[in-house]
Amino acid sequence: MKTTYNFNAGPCILPREALQAGIEALQDFSQTGMSVIEVSHRSKEWEAVMNECRALWKELLHIPDNYEVLFLGGGASLQFCMVPMNLMEKKAAYLETGVWAKKAIKEAKVFGEVITVASSAESTFNHIPRKYIIPSDADYFHITTNNTIYGTEIKTDMDSPVPLVADMSSDIMSRPVDVSKYILIYGGAQKNVGPAGVTFVIIRKDILGKVSRHIPSMLNYQTHIDGDSMFNTPPVFPVYIMTQTLKWLKKLGGVEAINKINTEKADMLYAEIDRNPLFKGTVAKEDRSVMNVCFVMSAGYESLEAEFMEFAKSRGMAGIKGHRSVGGFRASIYNACPKENVQALINCMQEFEKLHK
């Protein structure tokens, strides 16, 4: 297999160990003589996987007992609709920090009044707004902790005067989180905890049943709590790989240990972006994401963008093209991205500098 340094934004790099376990389970799952995608989801072997997955989530994030962890379909995008459908009676507040936040706002407007408390849209979402007022009569306040496209991140758990909801699609399990500060945390698995196809929802159980609208069964969180995420057939293979990914994370020392490694990786790469005269960062330093590192060619070197892209590709870098709405480059350095991959990108930037300075 050729050496590729995978910086894709999602789907993205996963731990080799988790993939290997997946290959084995595709052939023979838990000594059943059947593949993990051939067994009944009601079998005791499969139930053991679901239980293990739930237990790993609770253990790794120290999730309090009054919360449930759900594994659903539909991606984070379906949560943009399920959150307001289940939690908004009249009014909700949203912080607009990127394209994903905008999409969440658009869906919420279907269900009631949405107050966008602040937005960084006018500056291409290059920072996290800090001065805003959250209306005290909002049913909840929604934030996107990591803005995958722009490379900004809310790195601490904020205090909110109303119940807090967070889209943590692209930074879940990258750092310790005080779950008790949120009523609901959700995300697509394909950025940091598994393959596409499964969506995680961490929900405080007492918040449900308070809206007056009728909620269809499949879109009602209560249905999935009551059914232990098996009201219908769960996405078995994505859940299996997610379980293996969390086992890998636990072995490594959990979110506390990975947070240290992630910070080191991000510091290394941002230091190179700041040092190398050919490149510059695109967002406010204090809001720089630990997961998605965005950068562009510096003034005077703009014409070298396509050449650097080719140069990086020839050295095995994959997925560093910036999102089409931002341009430039984006290196997604999620949990499973080893430090060596970040170093390989830094070496590549330094070699390119020598060719052009």
Ligand SMILES: *Cc1c(COP(=O)(O)O)cnc(C)c1O
């Ligand atoms: C990728 C992403 C989404 C969309 O996830 P899907 O599972 O594709 O619906 C939503 N929010 C954030 C922050 C993301 O990074």
